[in-house]
Amino acid sequence: MGYRFEIITGPMSCGKTEELLRRIRRLIIAKKKVKVISPTIDTRAKGDYIESRNGLWLDTIKVKNSEEILELVNETDDVIAIDELQFFDEGIVDVIKVLMKQGKRIIGTGLDLDFKGEPFGPMPMLLAYADKVDKLTAICMKCGSEYAVRTQRMIDGKPADKNSPLIMIGADETYEARCLDCWELGDKQHDENHKKLSVLTIAKR
Ligand SMILES: [Zn+2]
Incomplete structure (x- = not known):
């Protein structure tokens, strides 16, 4: 048993996606089944993949809202990686709680604060439920x-x-x-x- 829900957070350009990709790569080598999800609102990515600023990339499934995540997750998935958590609706909190109960390992990234320096969307709640938080x-x-x-x-x-x-x-x-x-x-x-x-x-x- 390890961590169930990890968050990598911090401001723009702190290497959140890079760190997420590093963790995912290790898990893939360890033969875990990883599903990578990101919200459609993220305009940075050109297609269905996430890309860190140093050029690493991974295929990702785009979702319009948090509800779609539960429909996507299968019994065989070990790890659910979610990029740009701050852009999700409030429902993401319950979705992640369900996944944790199902025994999935969730690794998420997200901006902790918006440009006004205020907590970004569902991030305060998610940071409270996470059992490991890395602020970069x-x-x-x-x-x-x-x-x-x-x-x-x-x-x-x-x-x-x-x-x-x-x-x-x-x-x-x-x-x-x-x-x-x-x-x-x-x-x-x-x-x-x-x-x-x-x-x-x-x-x-
Ligand atoms: Zn300065």
Whole structure:
């Protein structure tokens, strides 16, 4: 008996998928039957496979929601690997609990925090149920620190605003790892309110 549910988490570019692929490869050598699943929302992958930034890849089955996972899993599957857990609906928590009860070994990856620095989707619950959690850090794209723990969203080359929509059509959008000191989150609304407030304070005087 080993771990039933492992999560590899951390910010963008911390090597989550690479670590997942490493674990899967070992299990395949150990003659375990591994099924790799990822959500359709993941636009990074070009086809039905997951690819780490260093070029390793593995075939994957794309699913639209968490319910589809239970339909896919067979009695003969030993290991269920799930990439990009943060993109799943809340139902993923119960799906994983069922799989754990069935004796499957589940290895998942996912971003712990979104670009606003807030817990990403079902990740807080999943991290609580996991019996092994590895938090990886990335290299900060701004200062080179080895402790990048946040995902920086950039829109047209500038740090994204807190209130920017999750999907921006036509904008040049990128994400990069940043350490806590370099991570920037614009808050236009707060700045404007603050400006109004200082104008009021001055007017009162
Ligand atoms: Zn930094």
